[in-house]
Amino acid sequence: MFPRFFLILYATTFFPLLLYPRQQKLPDLLNKWNNNGLKADTTTINLLNSIAGNYALKVSDSTFFYAEKALNLSNKLKYHKGLSTAYVTVAKIHYKLGNYDLSIKAAHSSLKNATKDNDIATIADIHNILGLIYMAQGDIDPSLAEFKRAIIVNTEIKNYSRLSMNYFNIGLSYFEKRMLDSAVTYLVNAKNLSMRAKDNNMLAMSDNRLGEIYLQMGRTKKAVSYFNTVIKNKKYQNDWENTFAYTGLAKCFYNTKNYNLAVTNGQTGLRIAKKIKAKWDIEQASKVIHEAYAALGDHRQAYDFLKLEKQYSDSLLSETKDKEISTINLRQKESENQVLLKQNQLVSQENKIRGLILIAACLGCIFLGTMVVLGVRNTNKNKRLAQELHGINATKDQLFSIISHDLRAPLASILSALNLVKSGDLDLDEQEYLFNKLFEQVSATSSMLDNLLLWANSQQSGNFVKLSKVDLPNTVDDVSSIFLNAALDKKITISHIRIDNAAIHADQDQVKIILRNIIANAIKFTPENGTIKISYNQYASSIIVIIQDNGVGMSTSKLGNLFTKAGKDISTRGTKDEKGIGIGLLLVKRFIAQNKAKLQISSTEGIGTTFVLEFPLFNSKSVS
Structure with a gap:
């Protein structure tokens, strides 16, 4: 399908x-x-x-x-x-x-x-x-x-070009329903109509989808014939259709165990797909190349193309999830329209009833007024319940989307690498290469899980804050020490200008999480040989800690969305291709509010970003 x-x-x-x-x-x-x-x-x-x-x-x-x-x-x-x-x-x-x-x-x-x-x-x-x-x-x-x-x-x-398009769409629909004979019939009609209309683009599309159907049916020779028709058509060449045809040929040759030809045609399809940035075709070509190399025993190449396939399959999965969310919204709108239609019908009936009971006008007004009050109360109650349910579902969908997208990819790569090691076909150099990659994947996945679990815990209704006296400079030292290796790896200098008597009234664990996410982001988006400066300002009732980097900075639009989006919508790879899951700043926002703190952010692309955190000062009144 x-x-x-x-x-x-x-x-x-x-x-x-x-x-x-x-x-x-x-x-x-x-x-x-x-x-x-x-x-x-x-x-x-x-x-x-x-x-x-x-x-x-x-x-x-x-x-x-x-x-x-x-x-x-x-x-x-x-x-x-x-x-x-x-x-x-x-x-x-x-x-x-x-x-x-x-x-x-x-x-x-x-x-x-x-x-x-x-x-x-x-x-x-x-x-x-x-x-x-x-x-x-x-x-x-x-x-x-x-x-x-x-x-x-x-x-x-008699619009034959549009007719060919309609028949083509019906052919795809029947294929989706697995009604293959009907799909072939409509696609052949689409091909004939496109030839009559001299629509070469639709002709190529029809040939390619017929080839795909015959491939699915196990009629490989027939599929090869249709794919070759697209590639060898000197009158019309289209990169979108050619990448589909070459990848289709690669699948045919793989099915007939002609693995070298499968690799050759798959590579051609992949090259064209990358040229036109066609994600689905890149994923399909990478998949057949990976499988062909595995069949040939070239596990290094198989692993490289497996990674490429997983990269694009996860991207496509994410886009599909977005489409499914749009589907849910569409169906919700349709339900709302049905409710509105029924409400309009009720209003119409009420108007007719009023006309019949003019004699009892006073009594009717009292009755209708009562109904309106009850209706408004029920409507407001239903709206409030719907909003609460929407918030719960949004949180659940956000968590599931992050788990399915950002943890699935590294775990799939780890499992694939372990299978290659288990096979016993790798030499020592190949094993060392895979173990290094495994270490990177496991480290990144562990960091993702830490933030994910903290975020999930913060969503629970029983979550509460334990306010106490917190030595802010010492806490900054504790958090900074975690990132010494990461900073050394990128040759980044962390300058911490301490002050004395800088105690704040806050939850120490949550303060550490806030600082950890902000410092981690600073390291992530600061290039090699960069600097991160941490300094303080103390006032009568508060202490300010300033975390400033000279990294890549952010655009105004991204700065505006920093605390309103999560996951792939906000997460960006770092200067050394570091990956996150886009929920760290959601934790920061939540814990800032719970500790009655304040946060200001300023950023300029190419110059750097400054986070200014203001915490309440600890004193004897804070304890009472």
């Missing part, structure tokens, strides 16, 4: 080519816009829609700016063609961004206006968009229904 990620990749990669055909060049359109200005006529609306369509190809926020202008003018003029075109552009850009609920909403608005204007071509486009959204969500039956509606319309207007 095609991985769900491939279905999303196909749609977001080739979707623009199929849905924005033969656009004028963007600079020419912008010149027209600058020269003509904002006139309230259909020509200006069509120009705005063309500009928005071009920006949508680039997945640019400017799409929304120009589409919004087109919508405003179209509403004023009641120009349904302008409305349907603008809404369909918004639907496409939201689809490409993974905002499926917003995409469906815009698509239905476009369908409403296209139907009023009898714009058949746009109606077919909208059905295809809805089908792609459902396909990306894994809802195959609704996607098939939408694609077949598009086929009916495109057959009526």
Whole structure:
């Protein structure tokens, strides 16, 4: 079965080519816009829609700016063609961004206006968009229904290029359902229609997916024939399809135990995939190369390509998780829409009832007022419970996402390395190489688990703070000593300018965790031969510790997201490729609040970052 990620990749990669055909060049359109200005006529609306369509190809926020202008003018003029075109552009850009609920909403608005204007071509486009959204969500039956509606319309207007695209999408949907005969039938139709429309891109895509299906069916010779058709087509060459075809050939040769040819074709597919930055194709090519080298007994090469495969498979898994979250949001929106629909129906019924009981107006008002009060109370209660449930689920999802993504990769690499050692096929040099790698993986994984367990413990309802007298400079010394080897390894100088009588009122364990994460980050993002300076300022009721580095610094946008995101959304590799799991600063934020401390951060890219921590001063009143 095609991985769900491939279905999303196909749609977001080739979707623009199929849905924005033969656009004028963007600079020419912008010149027209600058020269003509904002006139309230259909020509200006069509120009705005063309500009928005071009920006949508680039997945640019400017799409929304120009589409919004087109919508405003179209509403004023009641120009349904302008409305349907603008809404369909918004639907496409939201689809490409993974905002499926917003995409469906815009698509239905476009369908409403296209139907009023009898714009058949746009109606077919909208059905295809809805089908792609459902396909990306894994809802195959609704996607098939939408694609077949598009086929009916495109057959009526004899748009063979769009028909080939519709048949191709249905072929993928049937393959996802494991209905292989139906999948082959629709893909062959897609191929024939693309030849009739002289659509070489769709022709190559159809040949490749037919090759993949026959490969899955065990008909290797047939699969090789289709993959070679793509590669040897002198009239049309496309890197996306060529990397798929070469990797497909590598799989065929691996299945027939021709491992050298499997490596050769896999390497060609991998080279092209890296050129176009196609993650799924890189993962697929790396997998077949790793397996072929293992079969040839070249375990060093097999291990290297296994690492590459795991790197990209985990990245794809993370993206798939994001898509699944979007699916949950979409279904939640659909449920909310159903609730709103029922509420509207209830309001309508209430209005009819009021008309029938005008004679008992006073009694009816009292009854309705009581119902409204109860309804508001129940609504507020339900909203509060929903928010609490959402927070609990968000915490759980965040923990599971970190565990599945950031711990799975090193553990898989460790297991693979141990299997290679267990096989007894490695010489002493290869074993030493693997043991060094194992030590790095285990050390990094241990650090991840420490932070992960601390973070998980901090989420529990029973967590509490033990405030006491804490000698801040001594605590800084204790924490800094942990990182001496890491600092020496990068030749970083840690300068600690101590002061006397610097006792604070705080939880000592939590203060250590705060300092450990901040100093660890400073070392992580400071290059070799850098410096980290730790100094203090003392005031009447507080003590400030300043941790300043001359590392890589942060952008304004990243600084703004520092305490609002976790995991892959915020974690960045260090100057020596050090890896984290993106939850350290969540611990810092939580423990800062629990200790009634304050934190200020300033950072400049290329210059460094400064953390300023302010803790309450310890005194006799603190004890009481």
